[in-house]
Amino acid sequence: MKLSALHIYPIKSTAGIGLERAFVERAGLTFDRRFVVADATGGFMTARRHPRLLQVRATPTADGLWLSAPEMPDLRLRYGQFPPQYRSISVWRDHIDSQQCGDEADRWFSDYLGQDCRLQFFGPRSQRETDRLPHSPVAFADGYPLLLISEGSLEDLNRRCPEPVSMARFRPNLVVSGTAPFAEDGWTRIRIGALELALVKPCSRCVMTTLDPASAERHPRQEPLRTLSGYRRDADGQVNFGQNLVPLGEGVLEVGMEVEILE
Known part of the structure; x- marks a missing residue:
């Protein structure tokens, strides 16, 4: 096997x-699900309700992330340029302090999805544990x-x-x-x-x-x-x-x- x-x-x-x-x-896995899109209330957004998220291509780079999507300009994000501020978001029953990725990333996803939303990063101060272990x-x-x-x-x-x-x-x-x-x-x-x-x-x-x-x-x-x-x-x-x-x-x-x- x-x-x-x-x-x-x-x-x-x-x-x-x-x-x-x-x-x-x-x-x-390194880089796996370290970013999340959240709505204006801090709730996580997924393709369950927002299928267009499936068409976002997110490519890890040495210093950040490269984003592309249909009818959207490509956007390059760099970890070193993320603001130091953290914001609480919810993923199911968990509330996680996550690092903001900046106004440019927020506008990009807001324009793409047609509603106010934020891109958040699981930063050095972010913490979350599994239920069973x-x-x-x-x-x-x-x-x-x-x-x-x-x-x-x-x-x-x-x-x-x-x-x-x-x-x-x-x-x-x-x-x-x-x-x-x-x-x-x-x-x-x-x-x-x-x-x-x-x-x-x-x-x-x-x-x-x-x-x-x-x-x-x-x-x-x-x-x-x-x-x-x-x-x-x-x-x-x-x-x-x-x-x-x-x-x-x-x-x-x-x-x-x-x-x-x-x-």
Whole structure:
């Protein structure tokens, strides 16, 4: 069994960037979900309600972030130019002090989305922890630093789904090959290279999976969520696909590394 793909998501709810090699920090892949768009009240904004966010391309650079979107001028942001001010924003039930990125970034997203909003950064003073493993940090992800899905699970779904979908619908950071469908559901601890990771919770899926990551259009029949609901619903009514992970240390991951099941 091997690690077959790595992806980062620089801004919450945008398309991922494929990598051959990445450094994993305790809060996840470096650069992953360290930015978030918030509305005027400080609530986080995602493509669940604002599908156009899927068409923002956010490319990490050595000193910041490069943004582009349809019918918008490109914008380059530099960490060194971010104002020192922090502002509280909410991600689900968590309230996080996050660094402002500046008026230019705020105007860019406000113009693009057609409403007053702010771009915030998970800065040096920002803090947030996962629910199931206290003292384990996480940035602006929904709840956990990493998400893993096996290629076998997607193949099983596509055999059942009226129209095949890509792995991009589910936005995993780690994709593994060479397993039976949903083998990851039975793992609690794995090792990739020198890095150990704990699998702490199934990932419950929502309407995000019904959005085409390229066009931002919603599937008229709510696929693949409709198909998943028919055979992946748990006792609590949640539709699960993939597993949330917490790194137990730091290290480098590369595509092609062997994945060892420890528990």
